[in-house]
Amino acid sequence: MKNKIISESMDVKLDSIFNNLPEYPEFVKDIRRAPKREADLSKEDIKLALKNALRYIPQKWHEKLAPEFLKELKERGRIYGYRFRPQGNIKAKSIDKYDGKTLEGKALQLMIDNNLDFDVALYPYELTTYGETGQVCQNWMQYWIIKEYLKRMNKKQTLALYSGHPVGLFESHEEAPMVILTNGLMIGMFDDMKHFNKAAALGVANYGQMTAGGWMYIGPQGIVHGTYMTLLNAGRLKLGIPQEGDLSGKLFVSSGLGGMSGAQAKAVEIAKGVGIIAEVDYSRIETRHEQGWLNEIARSEEEAFEMASKYANKGEAVSIGYYGNIVDLLEYAVNNNIDIDLLSDQTSCHAVYDGGYCPQGLTFNERTEMLQENKKKFKKLVDKSLKNHYKQIKTLVERGTYFFDYGNSFMKAVYDAGITEIAKNEENPDNGFIFPSYVEDIMGPQIFDYGYGPFRWVCLSGEKEDLLKTDRAAAECIDPDRRYQDRDNYIWIKEADENDLVVGSQARILYQDAEGRIEIALKFNEMVRNGDIGPVMLGRDHHDTGGTDSPFRETANIKDGSNIMADMSVNNFAGDAARGMTLCTLHNGGGVGISKVSNGGFGLVLDGSKRVDNIIKRALSWDVLNGVARRAWARNQNSIETIAKHNKNNENDDHITIPFIADDDLINKTIEESG
Ligand SMILES: NC(=O)c1ccc[n+]([C@@H]2O[C@H](COP(=O)([O-])OP(=O)(O)OC[C@H]3O[C@@H](n4cnc5c(N)ncnc54)[C@H](O)[C@@H]3O)[C@@H](O)[C@H]2O)c1
Numbered sequence: 212m213k214n215k216i217i218s219e220s221m222d223v224k225l226d227s228i229f230n231n232l233p234e235y236p237e238f239v240k241d242i243r244r245a246p247k248r249e250a251d252l253s254k255e256d257i258k259l260a261l262k263n264a265l266r267y268i269p270q271k272w273h274e275k276l277a278p279e280f281l282k283e284l285k286e287r288g289r290i291y292g293y294r295f296r297p298q299g300n301i302k303a304k305s306i307d308k309y310d311g312k313t314l315e316g317k318a319l320q321l322m323i324d325n326n327l328d329f330d331v332a333l334y335p336y337e338l339t340t341y342g343e344t345g346q347v348c349q350n351w352m353q354y355w356i357i358k359e360y361l362k363r364m365n366k367k368q369t370l371a372l373y374s375g376h377p378v379g380l381f382e383s384h385e386e387a388p389m390v391i392l393t394n395g396l397m398i399g400m401f402d403d404m405k406h407f408n409k410a411a412a413l414g415v416a417n418y419g420q421m422t423a424g425g426w427m428y429i430g431p432q433g434i435v436h437g438t439y440m441t442l443l444n445a446g447r448l449k450l451g452i453p454q455e456g457d458l459s460g461k462l463f464v465s466s467g468l469g470g471m472s473g474a475q476a477k478a479v480e481i482a483k484g485v486g487i488i489a490e491v492d493y494s495r496i497e498t499r500h501e502q503g504w505l506n507e508i509a510r511s512e513e514e515a516f517e518m519a520s521k522y523a524n525k526g527e528a529v530s531i532g533y534y535g536n537i538v539d540l541l542e543y544a545v546n547n548n549i550d551i552d553l554l555s556d557q558t559s560c561h562a563v564y565d566g567g568y569c570p571q572g573l574t575f576n577e578r579t580e581m582l583q584e585n586k587k588k589f590k591k592l593v594d595k596s597l598k599n600h601y602k603q604i605k606t607l608v609e610r611g612t613y614f615f616d617y618g619n620s621f622m623k624a625v626y627d628a629g630i631t632e633i634a635k636n637e638e639n640p641d642n643g644f645i646f647p648s649y650v651e652d653i654m655g656p657q658i659f660d661y662g663y664g665p666f667r668w669v670c671l672s673g674e675k676e677d678l679l680k681t682d683r684a685a686a687e688c689i690d691p692d693r694r695y696q697d698r699d700n701y702i703w704i705k706e707a708d709e710n711d712l713v714v715g716s717q718a719r720i721l722y723q724d725a726e727g728r729i730e731i732a733l734k735f736n737e738m739v740r741n742g743d744i745g746p747v748m749l750g751r752d753h754h755d756t757g758g759t760d761s762p763f764r765e766t767a768n769i770k771d772g773s774n775i776m777a778d779m780s781v782n783n784f785a786g787d788a789a790r791g792m793t794l795c796t797l798h799n800g801g802g803v804g805i806s807k808v809s810n811g812g813f814g815l816v817l818d819g820s821k822r823v824d825n826i827i828k829r830a831l832s833w834d835v836l837n838g839v840a841r842r843a844w845a846r847n848q849n850s851i852e853t854i855a856k857h858n859k860n861n862e863n864d865d866h867i868t869i870p871f872i873a874d875d876d877l878i879n880k881t882i883e884e885s886g
Contacts, residue, residue, distance in 0.1 A: 341470025345420025348375030394419030458484025757838030
């Protein structure tokens with residue numbers, strides 16, 4: 212079929228959006244740029260990648276763009292279509308400034324823009340929001356076409372996206388989701404980094420992380436709350452801090468002040484402890500410092516620990532950014548017998564060989580250059596550094612430090628670097644690792660098993676006043692005396708504004724269980740209905756009770772053998788769609804890397820209608836409780852209690868299967884007697 216006929220057969224295309232080919236944009240100085248991505252392509256593959264990218268481009272621009280795309284592929288490992296990137300910063304505007312036939316279509320454009328804001332995104336030119344490689348979509352051509360579809364979409368249509376590619380608008384119905392998107396889902400036998408990198412370079416796969424490709428990222432605030440609770444509960448569990456106590460005088464050491472890891476500094480301060488966070492990229496230290504998320508900066512190990520001890524002795528909270536490599540910092544602590552209470556790591560180990568982890572001995576710039584020029588040598592240095600990193604942690608743990616893996620695939624990366632002793636069975640990760648993950652010890656039993664998770668909302672008016680009203684309304688919905696988790700959440704939301712957490716749009720994170728989420732959402736929808744506030748986008752991180760099957764993280768405390776299954780996340784995604792969430796997402800790889808996790812999320816626009824009240828009741832309940840049900844079935848005690856209570860209170864609606872518990876002695880006896 213001729214390109215002329217193809218062009219005549221569709222209205223949504225780049226030359227309807229742009230009259231002329233846009234000028235090549237100027238890159239704003241000092242905006243972080245993604246390193247070259249891995250792309251092991253043959254000559255034939257390169258041809259295919261070019262042809263694939265040109266599918267978005269009207270033929271009249273092919274001659275001009277083919278060499279430009281080839282250059283991007285060679286220099287960057289991906290075709291981003293930089294020419295189509297809007298000039299300057301992209302910022303979420305107030306909802307009424309967006310074009311569109313539906314409120315939902317406008318709201319989703321706003322969410323996309325927020326994910327690409329210079330202040331929010333890690334590598335905004337490469338459409339990367341956070342977690343080193345998590346992208347909104349693959350390229351700027353997709354960005355425009357998606358936005359155009361969102362403008363044109365009517366209430367009875369659903370937009371389908373495959374890994375950032377807008378397949379198109381399809382007729383559905385008014386109660387159906389407006390957008391269904393998946394990212395990086397691969398056929399089992401090809402589900403590995405090598406094939407993913409090739410598919411991404413060919414332009415057919417997107418790494419959505421969790422909320423980047425799900426358009427629900429709200430800046431590192433989203434993880435501050437989770438980190439705050441993790442640190443506080445680690446203190447309660449391992450340092451003997453009472454339930455109503457805080458981390459005063461206790462030292463937490465970790466690394467990473469990036470997209471998500473940046474939350475650590477703020478969280479330790481809110482938990483009233485002392486934190487030293489190592490970071491090799493000075494620009495990220497500056498960003499967090501300017502934002503007020505990081506109190507002090509130290510340029511040497513000695514300075515960092517001296518500062519920490521000064522604050523700890525006074526019982527004052529502080530976060531210190533140490534400019535340097537975490538391995539140097541830990542070596543110093545070991546050699547100088549410095550006590551560390553809590554220790555973790557939040558470098559991007561899910562992409563350890565792609566720049567996520569800076570090896571000891573290289574500066575940040577040297578790491579970027581070597582990645583570009585000598586990947587083999589870089590890999591070797593990463594492995595060497597991880598081995599030493601592990602050695603220092605082991606020594607500190609022997610001396611009494613509590614180390615936990617912070618869901619960044621650190622232990623898996625150490626194992627992959629050749630340290631098999633980090634695996635419990637000393638052979639493979641099948642039985643887990645010798646150090647606990649924060650979910651295994653803390654978040655799993657104390658948070659997820661009850662259904663608490665990172666519920667969030669964005670005030671689409673962009674008005675701070677709306678956010679303050681929702682904060683107050685949410686606080687009124689929480690009974691701080693119900694459980695200690697509720698008290699923590701109550702304190703969090705009461706202090707949220709004071710803690711100055713907003714980056715980008717007016718958004719809030721608040722851990723809640725199913726009951727709490729429903730109550731708060733209904734309250735917000737009523738406020739929209741009464742005109743007290745503008746419309747609201749509800750969502751959650753994928754780092755939640757339901758929606759994510761991740762044996763190295765979210766489901767690390769699932770012990771019935773089903774931790775290697777992805778049934779829950781897929782069912783959660785389909786169930787959310789069936790119940791009418793506005794946006795439904797399902798991803799491969801979010802948080803810990805390709806093939807290691809299946810995770811999904813949702814977005815729900817509160818328009819004040821009764822229709823949305825019904826969606827809130829049926830969909831939010833399912834979204835959380837399917838996760839608790841799965842945990843209960845795995846015999847997690849707190850979940851069994853939560854589900855048993857739910858069955859009693861919902862006799863006419865839900866009914867969830869609960870396991871009978873077999874007696875261990877009986878099992879042992881049965882096996883012994885059988886010979
Ligand atoms: N536990 C959770 O709840 C949770 C949530 C989100 C993300 N994560 C995981 O945490 C990791 C970090 O996420 P992110 O969004 O902050 O990524 P990021 O890439 O934005 O930040 C990581 C930071 O670590 C720094 N770094 C790398 N190597 C270092 C070293 N050796 N010493 C000191 N600093 C070093 C980098 O310069 C970077 O700024 C990812 O693997 C992500 O999947 C965990």
